[in-house]
Amino acid sequence: MPRLASSFPHFIPPTGSLTMTPQEIAESLGLKFTKQEPGYLAMVVRTGNLLITSGHVSDMKGKLGAGLTVEQGQAAARECAAKILNSVWNAHGSLNGLKVLKLLGCVNSTLEFHEQHLVVNGCSDLLHQIYGKTGNGFHARSALGFAQIPTGSAVEVEAIFEVL
DSSP, X not given: OOOOGGGSTTOOOOTTTTSOOHHHHHHHXXXXXXXXXXXXXXXXXXXXXXXXXXXXXXXXXXXXXXXXXXXXXXXXXXXXXXXXXXXXXXXXXSSTTEEEEEEEEEEEBOSSOOOHHHHHHHHHHHHHHHHOSSGGXXXXXXXXXXXXXGGGBSEEEEEEEEEO
């Protein structure tokens, strides 16, 4: 019969098992979580074990390829991720116990701009920092260019999370 790992006198837990939780990581990165009042539409809907978010827009306005750089777009996408996480926190009560499944990144861009995928990396990178680049943070993603986004925002992102 195999022995349990904890029965070994010099057992060292596997890498990552003593790390911070996603909630703790997010807070250590400076993310703030505030209560949201219900609005015209739900920011997050739960169906079964899925949390599906509405699109969250950046406060940054403008168009990629016409004044905004990829780096500015990445900052806008990161801001969208922070807003999504706040909405998920409101719906779920924590960032713990979740897996990132899918992102849709919408980039307000000119017809000539073709680096939408690099812009949306700003969102993916934050989720990778919090949930890991592999495991619960490894997600599917689409990054698309749009002629305009509501309110003139540079980026809008929506996400799907699985409740584990």
